[in-house]
Amino acid sequence: xxxxxxxxxxxPGPKGLPLLGNLHEVDLKKLHRxxxxxxxxxxPLYKFRLGTHPVVVVADTENVQQILRQRPNIxxxxxxxxxVFLEMGITGVFSAEGNDWKRQRRLTAHALDAIHxxxxxxxxxxxxERLRKRWMMHADSGATVDIQQDLMRYTVDVTTNLAFGYDMxxxxxxxxxxxxxxxxxxxxxxxxxxxxFPYWRYLKLPADHALDAALKAIQQAIxxxxxxxxxxxxxxPDLLTHPTNLLEVMLSARDENGGVFSDVxxxxxxxxxxxxxxxxxxxxxxxxxxxMVNQPEIQTGVQTEVSSxxxxxxxxHSIQNADKMEYSEAVANETLRLKPVAPILFLEPxxxxxxxxxxxxxxxxxxxxxxxxxxxxxxxQEASQFNPGRWLQPTTTSGCPFNHTxxxxxxxxxxxxxxxxxxxxxxxxxxxxAMLCSQFEIVKVDGPKPVTELFSFTMMPQNLxxxxxxxxxxxx
Ligand code: HEM
Numbered sequence: 514x515x516x517x518x519x520x521x522x523x524x525p526g527p528k529g530l531p532l533l534g535n536l537h538e539v540d541l542k543k544l545h546r547x548x549x550x551x552x553x554x555x556x557p558l559y560k561f562r563l564g565t566h567p568v569v570v571v572a573d574t575e576n577v578q579q580i581l582r583q584r585p586n587i588x589x590x591x592x593x594x595x596x597v598f599l600e601m602g603i604t605g606v607f608s609a610e611g612n613d614w615k616r617q618r619r620l621t622a623h624a625l626d627a628i629h630x631x632x633x634x635x636x637x638x639x640x641x642e643r644l645r646k647r648w649m650m651h652a653d654s655g656a657t658v659d660i661q662q663d664l665m666r667y668t669v670d671v672t673t674n675l676a677f678g679y680d681m682x683x684x685x686x687x688x689x690x691x692x693x694x695x696x697x698x699x700x701x702x703x704x705x706x707x708x709x710f711p712y713w714r715y716l717k718l719p720a721d722h723a724l725d726a727a728l729k730a731i732q733q734a735i736x737x738x739x740x741x742x743x744x745x746x747x748x749x750p751d752l753l754t755h756p757t758n759l760l761e762v763m764l765s766a767r768d769e770n771g772g773v774f775s776d777v778x779x780x781x782x783x784x785x786x787x788x789x790x791x792x793x794x795x796x797x798x799x800x801x802x803x804x805m806v807n808q809p810e811i812q813t814g815v816q817t818e819v820s821s822x823x824x825x826x827x828x829x830h831s832i833q834n835a836d837k838m839e840y841s842e843a844v845a846n847e848t849l850r851l852k853p854v855a856p857i858l859f860l861e862p863x864x865x866x867x868x869x870x871x872x873x874x875x876x877x878x879x880x881x882x883x884x885x886x887x888x889x890x891x892x893x894q895e896a897s898q899f900n901p902g903r904w905l906q907p908t909t910t911s912g913c914p915f916n917h918t919x920x921x922x923x924x925x926x927x928x929x930x931x932x933x934x935x936x937x938x939x940x941x942x943x944x945x946x947a948m949l950c951s952q953f954e955i956v957k958v959d960g961p962k963p964v965t966e967l968f969s970f971t972m973m974p975q976n977l978x979x980x981x982x983x984x985x986x987x988x989x
Pocket of ligand 1: 581606607608618621625672785786787789790791793794797854855858923924925926927928929930931932933934935937938
């Protein structure tokens, strides 16, 4: 053993109290910012404690990239993620490990590939048109709107339609059971994976009972969709080659041995896609709206770009037109750089590893700050500025004329577990931006509280209020 090697206990970090560690300083709703502040004080590799449990925080891009690439063999998601998800009955690709993960990754990546995405375009159009109608009503009434809530309705409708072909239509209804249930899950995942003690196994608080009821209702709904899906497929074998939703894709998919996937795999992954696809995309779009109201020239930029790509009601003529929206993609990238909705990835090594000369033992919690690199001036010139133009500069073989380091940009993670829903999310975001900017102008409404970040496994804007003004009334 190298006598000079350092271990986790030698790492700098906030001091903490006996037994409690740094629990008293860790407000889970601001966890990402607290961890970023500590990078400024202790550097890009430091430790803190949740109770007696040490956590290593890694922020520098080289280490983050290397760790992400070394999955699934050397690093895995935090053990608590698998246990907490399993206890909740969510046994899908996000929380699976090893061979289970490989099998399920194949299933979900296939379901979300570009070919299927093209088949799903009519669904995206239908739901985007509904969002336009909702916003036209807001424009007519002059209402002050919590746009994040509307965008959640949009992604719930898109994802439930895509996931199992069921039209939840929350955009045209007030209140909806499944959405209310789904909203209970992420905050509880955040609470449980960061809890030093699994209290809920011994004593359930009201929030834990509410979670149980929500999970039961969702599982029942999924079970009924899966059995209906099987009946549909048996009655119409054409759906095997032309599936109309993710459930049908998964029911018709074959594993590497040519076998079908089990009901457990299908249930777990339908649930996983529902959860992974909603908050992430809705929150990113909500942050985009926040930049748009603060810098209205972004709205004009998107409007100009899409004028020849959309119908009079702001619908993209084809999915291929999404590829032509370079400026809008730059707006999405800039939003994801400054407001990544998954700013922390929770992992652990499956063997002893060395990070910058420090030995980190197998099973130690590692929190990766994937947001950090994108916020550094050394990676992105004037990094705090929202400047879509930086993504549109020509990059030459001799390098960029200014600091622009895409490898420090990790909003969708990296390595073999990179987000398989990125393409779908990008198309959704471009369709909403095209419709929004061609049909409306949005302006900021100053509410009683400022817009702030709220972290609950994903990171969303709070108190973001806007008003819509119609640019034209075609087809209202
Ligand atoms: C703007 C929207 C989105 C963002 C920012 C986002 C971000 C992420 C991130 C950071 C991860 C972890 C990656 C890693 O561990 O390296 C992830 C994983 C995942 N995402 Fe997304 N995501 C988005 C939308 C979606 C959508 C729309 C879907 C599907 C409907 C989806 C499905 C998944 C799945 C299944 C995983 C787990 C992959 C695995 O463990 O192999 N995501 N996403």
